[in-house]
Amino acid sequence: MLSIVVCVKAVPEPKAAEDLKIDPVTKAIPRHDIPLEINPLDRNALEAALHFKEQAGASITVISMGPPPAGDIVKECLALGSDEGILLSDPAFAGADALATAYTLAKAIEKLGEVDLVLCGRASSDGATEWVGPELSVFLDFPVVTMVREFIQFNGSSWQVKADIENGYRLVQVELPAIFTVTQDLNSPRTLSFSGIIQSRKKEITTWGLKDLALPANTVGLAGSPTIVSKLEYVESKRECEIIEGSLDEKLDQMIGKLVEAGAV
Amino acid sequence: MGDTKYPVWVIAEQILGEIPPVSLEITGQARILAERLGVEVEAILLGNGIEDQVDLLFSAGADVVHLGSAPEFTNYQCEIFTESIVARARDRNPQIILIGSTFMGRELAPLIAAKLGTGLTAHCIDLVLDDNGVLEQQIPAYGGLMSIVCPEKRPQIATVARGVFPMPNLDEDRSGSVLPVEPPQGIKIRVQTLEVVHTEPEGVPLETAPIVVAGGAGAGSLEGWLEIQELADTLKAAFGSTRPAVDEGWTDLETMIGQSGKMVNPDLYIGVGLSGEQQHMVGITGAKVMIAINNDPKAPVFEQVDYGIVEDCRIFIPALVERIMKLKSHAGRTAHVV
């Protein structure tokens, strides 16, 4: 039976993410309780794991690193069908960049023991770096394939997968244990079910902190991150916008005028 | 300035034996950074039978090209490429490595960074040196511009999309030295690319199109989306998208414009039913004339374009297409009469 780890991230809901903007006057980012959701691409990764479980049997452990409220999304993953949920939460983990995040996740996965497959979304909707999956592969010394859009064939010890490239795909053969980052084309993630929520009552979320992973504080969080934010500036738009007024017809006339001016028609 | 010893590196790429524009663009930028630092630009290029491409890298600004030309390098092979690049990097100690945000680059960059135990910044929209010669890697965030630095670890690694930096003037008289890279021996291969399939891209390519029409979530439905597509077709424009439109499933990731998508530099950009999210707008800063159509007068897009039309795109776009068609058939008729 495959032992699968799915890495998930709690990200702001899209509507809330839109509101996270620097105030042009105070230059500060407004702080308030941000509603979180499972990173959408991580749901594709979890769906793939659930699919393997239904096809051939597998145990699924979801791991998320984040502040305590991220526990809610781990709970949601349990309700979606994951067997176990681990939240990596410790004030020392705060401020981690992709490298420190991948390192912490790798140490947690090592603590789990034998793992055959690690699945991650291609990227997170907030950070959008795409780094955590591949960096995790370095720390775990697993092979990695990014941007997987189709699992083609499994022969017991290796997978054949299709992965996206510019205008096409590559067919890749990978030995297990391995890491895959997946795209949204891979599958349509299932929605929460009532019986899934009921079954998840029995499942507990395990929280691991710095001590549980036996890590020195300077390897995690901000201290373990090679990159830091040096500044955040408000940028003024360089363009002066002229709003075209009038009736619908007048606006259409003016629009056509602009298109002609630009040589588009 | 800081480090005057170690080179600025570029991971060049070849697709079907040819160097893509992004590799040359970042070589040009590497040249600018290297001159300020007083160091050399080194590019590493792996492929098979690609010796003829080396001069292109010199003419774009490289002083040294590490060339791996062997059957093992024909297609991108994750472990072979990573090992070759990391081994050579450990040898040369570059202070900066620039990598194109291509599919290969996006997989290789984090592997190289993690192996070298250093930082990495994704999809930068500008790279500048601070007074100490530290690379400020700029990305859009929270509606502003965020600078990320890697103060202690080296190299400083950044990925950059095509079109962020201009194509450098290719100086054919420039030349440099070629250092061979041999395929690594005795490494364990666990992941293998068996086949690479390229398909012909559909429609007008975004990166080079003189006119770009981009649609957003304001299309409301697939039907509304297809109407915007019709506008693009009528204008023979490339048709791009925003992340919300991709998330809706109306189009695929390949059409996404912005920081983690494509950079465009058209003469005319028309943004339809999109709010002007920063991650999208940074992909179009090079456009000459920009027009936006959105029903919300408060949409941030109106602060970032030249002309704004406050209308529901679902009403405005079909009417506009009809007008253009009429104009075209009228022009055709007139020409015929004359």
Add this chain to the structure above:
Amino acid sequence: MIDFTLTEEQELFQKAAREFAETKIAPHVPEMEETGQSWDPVIKELGAGEMMAITIPEQYGGLGLGYTVRMLALEEIARISVATAMMMQVGGLGIDPIVLFGTEEQKEKYLPGLATGERFATVAVTEPTGGSDPKGCRTTYKKQNGSYVLNGRKCFITNSHIADVQVVLALDEDNPEAYSTFILEKEMDGFEPTHIEHKIGMRGCNTGEIEMKDCVVPAENLLGPEGKGMRVSMTAISESGRAGMIGCALGLQTACLEAAIKFANERILYGKPISRLQAQQFKIAEIKIDLEAGRLLGYRASATHDKGERAGNEYAVAKYFTTEAAQKAAKMAADIHGGYGCMEEYPVTRYVRDSFVLGPSAGTSDIMKVIVSRWALS
């Protein structure tokens, strides 16, 4: 201190119901609206989505969740389709009497299939001679050769044509004081769904008539004690029936609020969105106030019900308030739309029509006032 928050688990059920409604029900709404029928796909979805299993005990294949979860689910479904929520809610009214009064055999026979949606249920009380006054019942039964024979007609029955299991109230032919309730099955000889109604709203929700002509019902299909039929059929209606209508109303109020906000933000007049005009802001505020108040009333009643206490009076208050508020919300949301509020492309027109069907179902507003006044004066 009173805790007015949903539990984490209830929030998860709410989220699940929202995802279900948005992905599984929403795609069917246009066709239901257009044809006034096309209920088969959503009925299948309700079963597959475990929505019919919510209040059925676990030992009979249900989920054993309470009435608050059911209300939350109905609210989310009604936000997308009141018609679908209505069929789900009345399906539950056919299930509840079996849970409450059924014999072990009846429960084992009917509940598992009803939980999966393989079978669908309804309750049939109303007749041309009276809905608000159930004693106007003219459908009769008489004992014959160890079975019961039913004759009569029921009207305005939700799920009349889709329910395989119908809980029917009838009057003893020989005793004008004795009402009994029976479980009828669609296949029984002499049972037939007849006329299909065309309602002002909730299009796609199946409402119609059933007819019993010498319909022979086996003795084991008597539900609850003979002669106590009024209690058997009305207990469910006065509790989960009203609860269901509250869920439908809250969902419709939410839909009205969202449509009002969306339109007010998009509609530009005098160079700015009309959401900046105080006249429109006040309408939105009123819709919001009613929704907030309605939720408190509704969840309070369902929480009481979940504790195993009687909640008919609390439900009556909430049912009156929310269904009236939903009508008001729909009107105000349509008013905000101006002329567009008369155009069927705008969902708000559907909300106006749907809101008219909420009041009369499971007891009119006047009946609710009768109940509430009785409570107040007792």
